[in-house]
Amino acid sequence: MKPIRKRAIRYLVICVAALVLACLGGGYLVYSRQQAIARAEAERMAAEQAAAQAAAEQAAAEAAARAAEEEAARQAALEAERQAAAQAAAEQAAADAKEKIEYGDVIGTVWVEGTEVNCDLYWGDGTSIFRSGAGCSVENGCVLPGDNGTVFVGAHTDTFFYNLFDAEVGALIHLDTIYGDFVYKITETKVIYETEVDQCRWGAEEPSCILYTCYPQGIQTPTDRRYLVYADPVETDENGVVPSSLPGLEESEEEMATPTGDESEPAA
Structure with missing residues (x-):
């Protein structure tokens, strides 16, 4: 067991x-x-x-x-x-x-690219104005820079517009005013007789700018010929030329005046 x-x-x-x-x-x-x-x-x-x-x-x-x-x-x-x-x-x-612009007022400056043209711009084209700068015609339906119509600007050929003859087609004309800067492009130049007013675009509705002076260049005696520089605005709308810039409030108040009452005379 x-x-x-x-x-x-x-x-x-x-x-x-x-x-x-x-x-x-x-x-x-x-x-x-x-x-x-x-x-x-x-x-x-x-x-x-x-x-x-x-x-x-x-x-x-x-x-x-x-x-x-x-x-x-x-x-x-x-x-x-x-x-x-x-x-x-x-x-x-x-x-x-x-x-507020009145006859004889400085409204800005005019200068042309590619030239030495650069001077005060006046509203009016009397004797004292042409001694001081370039003047915008107030007659014959001419208008202020920027408006619809023809801006007709003249100055003496022996002073402020002596170098206007250097302006070339395609160059820009600047009208820098107290109410805006307006730019026009040169389209042509020509010499006319003072009686050929049909070449001046007076009373036109389309915006343009014509700079003019006596011909030939530098002449200091009366002449019956004028040298014209035609230009069209770079940009427009229904109100006229579109300004490239607008002055500020302070700039817009910087207005200067010259004596009024001059009778118009052709630039020479």
Whole structure:
């Protein structure tokens, strides 16, 4: 019986050991599985948090971009309003300055690109005016610079318009006045007799500018010939020539006057 008992005990011990090992192995497997599940859950939660963080950052970036766009639009609108107000103020100041112009007033300067012509520009063409600069004719339907019609500007050939003969077709004439700067491009030049008034565009409705002086160049005695430089405005609208710039309020008030009452005479 003893050998049988010993074998039984040994078998029982083996069985118990096997059972213990099986239990330990099963427990380890369960533990490992639980750890794997826990790690997976932690990774899932981390991924969700990262996604939520990224979404929040994206939303914040989009909100910031929208805010920046809205602010830029607001600033642009304010700038547009400011520019419109400044433009309106400048136009009103220019209109006021233009309305105050009287015969004999200095209304600005005339200068011609590519020449040394650069002198004061007067409203009127009397004797004292031609001693001081160039004068815009106020007769025969002639107009102020910028208006629809012919701006007819003369000066003596031995002084202010001596270099007018250097003007070339395509060059620009600048009439910079107290109410705006007006630009005309030279289209042709010619010599006419003083009786050829049909060449002067007097009374025309289309805007243009003609600079004239006596011919030949530099003559100081009476002559029956005139040298004419024709020019058309660079830009126009229904109101006439579009000014290249408008003076500010302070500039528009800088008006100077000369004695009036001179009788008109041809530039020589």
